[in-house]
Amino acid sequence: MKKYFILYKPFLLFLGKFLLTYLLLTFIYQSYLGQFDVNKNETDSFTELVAKQTKELMLLFDCDVKTKPSTREPAVNLYYNQKPMARIIEGCNAMSVIILFVAFIVAFSGKPKPTALYIISGSLIIHILNVTRIALLCVLMYYYPKQQHFLHGVVFPLFIYGVVFILWILWVNKFSKYATKNNKA
Template sequence: MKSLFLKYRSVIKFILTFLLVYISLSVIYKFYLQFSDGSKFYPDYFTYLVGEQSKDLLNTMGYTTELVAHLNEPSLMVILKDVYVARIIEGCNGLSVLILFMSFIVAFSGKLKITFLYLLSGSVVIYVVNILRIVILSIWLYKYPEESEFLHSVVFPAIIYGVVFLLWIFWVNRFSKLNQKNV
């Protein structure tokens, strides 16, 4: 049994580190959601921020956009040119995707400074892609409402998780300790 642990030590370390970071960040996020005051920034600050930036970008692109607090659920209704096209819920803010990304990078960490800078820059990339995803989804839902299920369930999750996957691959191949051992 000891020989198995020694043989697969790096795999076990990766899994345990990933789970520890993922569970820790998820618990912190759950507390953030539980204790966030939705009176000023509805439904929570981060979702509000993502909604406002999406709205600003849509307005810049010529789509008159409003965000309205949903009366029956904690979400923001996206209204393009007086048409309700989508809602932005807590799951749309990208934080759960960032938690997944960060957990993987820390589990495959490299040098501290490089790991920190990659976490920061990768998080910015994911955040920007998420805003663009919401903007494009809103426009497409406005123009092609009959495609809403396919766009929301297939195309746009593929975009955000595809970007995360590419960032992971880049990290493992360029900066992780695993790659440094093979050089």
């Protein structure tokens, strides 16, 4: 048994750090969400921020856009050209994607300062791309309503997860302890 632990130690350490970080951040996030009463259709502040920033981004491009809290569910409705185009719910705020990103970076952590800076900058990139994703999705669904499933269910998830994957690859190859060992060899 000890032989296998030694043999698989790097993988087991990665897995342990990843799971611990993921579970801890998920617990913190779920505790945060617990402050909001779903039965009263209260939307969490981060989702409201994403909706507000999406609206502001679209206004930069002179779009006819407005947001309004939903009366039926914890969501913010986004209207484009007077037409309801999106309901921004907790799942749209990309926090779960950011938690996954952070857990991976921590699991492959390098020196504390570069790790913290990469986590912050990567999280901001994901957030900005998510706001942009929602804005583009609203405009594209307005002009191509028959493509809603393809755009929402295929194109944009591939885009956001593709960017996260690229950020992970950059981290592992350029900044993690693993990259440092390989660059010295």
